[in-house]
Amino acid sequence: MKLYKLLSIQLVCLFLFSCSKDETPTSKDPIKEVPAEETVTWPLGTPKLKVEGKYLKDPCGNIVKLHGVAMTPSPWFNGGAVGEWRWNNYDVAGCLSYNKAIMDKLSDAKQGWYLNYVRLHIDPYWTNNQGVSGIQENDISQFNIDRFKDAIDKVILPLIAHAKTRGMYIILRPPGVCPEQIGVGDAYHDFLKVIWDYISKHPSLKNVDHVMFELANEPIRIKxxxxxxxxxxxxxxxxxxxxxxxxxxxxxxxxxxxILWIPGSGWQSQYKGYAVNPISGTNIGYAVHIYPGYWGKDNNDPAVFRANWNENIKPVADIAPIAITEIDWGPDKYPVWGKGGVTGTSGGWGFGANFKAITDESGNVSWNVLSPENLIDRGSLTGGVAYDNDPQACANPVNKWFKDYAKTMKLCN
Known part of the structure; x- marks a missing residue:
């Protein structure tokens, strides 16, 4: 009995002592803190870039790889293609309002987007004669030089100026696409000379820090x-x-x-001969397009994709910077151009993950997806991640990858 009471008293004292102790954990029992979400300073500035060897570099010598989206300021490409016309009837104010807001959204870290360049198309909607229907993008018969100049001043320059405020570089593309057949000294050659002569003399485009030129879109065959x-x-x-x-x-x-970006043939998929006979001069890179079915093969297969890259793109990627100015992918059910391509896994079946692995390995590839609809649902200013945030379609992984790229990007202050 005494032993029982003694033990009881000891237990009570132990309880009271423990309750009266300072309950601050000792160093042997630390609080496990949940790490805070890593913050990324974004957007950054747009210091003038230059080509050094096979790299883009800023004035401090940092290697720069840009990641962005292609934008076409015309009603069809601003919602019309998905049945949601955001503006129409040559409404300059409506055009600028929508496209500036897209730039804002896709460079806004708070909304989860970390883009820093736009491939900007001077669409024939603005540069062709008004009131003419049935004109294909590769038809220059209705080109109007006065409307072109007007479009530069009223549409293109305001968008370029706004892009700079959002830390976004511009790769400027001429109106329309190449005819299926081009030749030295033909009408299309003369057309491009008119375009680039005017642009390269324009005081608001010539030598502007964040503006680059892509000389044509998708040559196919040449004479x-x-x-x-x-x-x-x-x-x-x-x-x-x-x-x-x-x-x-x-x-x-x-x-x-x-900086000038030179296209290849085969809808911008063929470049190996440029490695033998490159374009001469300074600040030269090559503008490439890649889709899951390019080169007539299924680039979901990692061995096939790498072989195609090594044959067609790597020869120039070894000597100059590359800008992939069109790409997308997704399962067949989604409205992507690169239907049937899936993200997959690096080294396994899948287009997107193997594309990222190859371009990261190359170390000098900038790239953008085909359109805002590849990133945000239906190109809506209030849209979430496109294609139901499906990890096998391009929007979901690009959303993650571009943030990862932003975390490691260094630019001069």
């Missing part, structure tokens, strides 16, 4: 001296050089040293 058309032999690349080199030389003669 040889014997009158035949084709692509992807050295003879065809030699003609491509004769096609684009005079434009480059004219731009430089006008005193413009903006």
């Amino acid at each position: 040889l001296p014997d009158g035949t058309y084709g692509a992807n032999t050295q003879a065809h690349f030699d003609q491509l050089k004769l096609f684009f080199q005079p434009i480059v030389d004219m731009i430089r003669a006008n005193g413009a040293n903006n």
Whole structure:
């Protein structure tokens, strides 16, 4: 009995003592804190870039890789394609309001987007004669130089100026697309010379820090001296050089040293001959397009994709910076251009993850998706991540990857 009472008293004292102690944990029992979400300073500035070897670099010598979206300021590409016309009838104010707001959203870290460049299209909607229907994008017969100049001043320059406030570089693209067949000295060649002569002399575009030029969109085949058309032999690349080199030389003669992005043939998928006979001059890179079905093969297969890259793109990626100015992917049920491509896993089946692995390995590839609809649902200013945030479609992984890129990006202050 005494032993029982003694134990009871000891237990009561132990309880009272423990309750009266300072309950602050000792160093042997630390509080496990949940790590705070890493913050990323965004947007950054737009210091003037230059080409050094195969890299884009800022004035401090940092290697720069840009990540963005293509934007076309016309009603069809501003909602019309998904049945939601955001503006119409040459409404400049409506056009600027929507496209500036898209730039704001896609460069807003608070909304989860970390883009820092726009591939900006001077759409034929603004540069062709008004009231003409049934004109394809590759038809320059209705081009109007006065409307083109007016569009530059009223539409393109305000968007370029706004992009700078959002830390976004611009790759400027000429109106429309190449005809299926081009040739040195043909009408389309002359058309491009008119476009770039005007742009490279314009005081608000010439040598502007954040503005670069992509000289054409999607050449397919080029004419040889014997009158035949084709692509992807050295003879065809030699003609491509004769096609684009005079434009480059004219731009430089006008005193413009903006970075120039040169397209290849085969809808911008073929480049190997440029490695043998490159475009000469400074601040030269190559503008590439890649989709899951390019080169006539299924690029979901990692071995096939790498072989295609090594044959067609790597030869110039080894000597100059690359800007992939069109890409998207997603399962067949989604309205993407690259239907049937899935994200998959690096080294396994899938287009997106293997694309990222190859371009990261290259170390000098900037890239943008095809349109705002590839990122935000239906291109809506209030839209969430597109394609139901499906990780197998491009929007979901790009949303994550661009943030990861932003975390490591360094630019001069």
